[in-house]
Amino acid sequence: MKASRKIYLDPKKAVVTSAYQLSDEEMAAIKKSFSFLHLVEIVNVVDHRIMAGVVIQYKSRLIDLSLASQLNKLKEFFYETD
Amino acid sequence: MENLGIDYKLLIAQIVNFGLFFFIFKKFIAKPLAEFVKAEKAKEQEKENIMMAVRKQETEMAKNEEDAKRRLKEESIKALKLAQADAEKAAEEIIKAGQKQADKIIADAKDEMVAIRESAMKEVKNKVTDMSIFLVDKALKGYLTEDVQRSLTKHILTSLDSKPS
Numbered sequence: 001m002k003a004s005r006k007i008y009l010d011p012k013k014a015v016v017t018s019a020y021q022l023s024d025e026e027m028a029a030i031k032k033s034f035s036f037l038h039l040v041e042i043v044n045v046v047d048h049r050i051m052a053g054v055v056i057q058y059k060s061r062l063i064d065l066s067l068a069s070q071l072n073k074l075k076e077f078f079y080e081t082d
Numbered sequence: 083m084e085n086l087g088i089d090y091k092l093l094i095a096q097i098v099n100f101g102l103f104f105f106i107f108k109k110f111i112a113k114p115l116a117e118f119v120k121a122e123k124a125k126e127q128e129k130e131n132i133m134m135a136v137r138k139q140e141t142e143m144a145k146n147e148e149d150a151k152r153r154l155k156e157e158s159i160k161a162l163k164l165a166q167a168d169a170e171k172a173a174e175e176i177i178k179a180g181q182k183q184a185d186k187i188i189a190d191a192k193d194e195m196v197a198i199r200e201s202a203m204k205e206v207k208n209k210v211t212d213m214s215i216f217l218v219d220k221a222l223k224g225y226l227t228e229d230v231q232r233s234l235t236k237h238i239l240t241s242l243d244s245k246p247s
Contacts, residue, residue, distance in 0.1 A: 018235065019226070019231045019235075020228050020231050020232070022235075026232075026235065026236070026239065029236075029239045029240075030239060033239060033242045051219075051222060051223070051226055051231070052226060052230070052231045052234035052235055052238075053234060053235050053238045054235060054238070054239075065238050065239075065242070067222070067226075067234060071215060071218065071219060071222075074215070075211060075212075075215045078207070078208075078211040078214075078215075079208060079211060
């Protein structure tokens, strides 16, 4: 993740983390969904801990669409519910 | 008279003698004796008066003493009643304070029990949540092949298309 941190600090690059290597179609679909990714280079980083989905990092922006984060949200929901 | 054995001379002498005796007796004996008797009587009377005064004084003193004893007894009873009332009041206040403290302790203990129960329930719930999430995580890791991961990712990205970026 240290390498990806250097990358996402670069304003010309965005990091898309996934549980497996994304295909070109998937990358294109991601670009299509987020307009700010049109003009930057996308670097795909594989991290099995996110289980499924993607995490997009660009500058100070972080979009977490991973299954792991959904599980964490579910866990927090259970914690907060009395 | 002589035949009767009465001697005039002797009679006169006896009369004179008696007169002299009466005069001397009256003059020198009867009067001082009467005065002495009178003085003695006066003394007796005075003694009697003094005795009466003393008796009267004694009676008064006894009465005063009785009164004082009665007053003392009354005051003692009054003071005792007052002290008893004060003691009862103090005891009542102590009991009230004790009751209040006991009620507070019970209420605090109940609150503490509720807090402990809630804390325990929360802890159990959190442990159940942790365990559930852990199990789901483990199950998913076993279930998530690359194909499933691709399918899920595709589903997530497709659902994004309907949302603004």
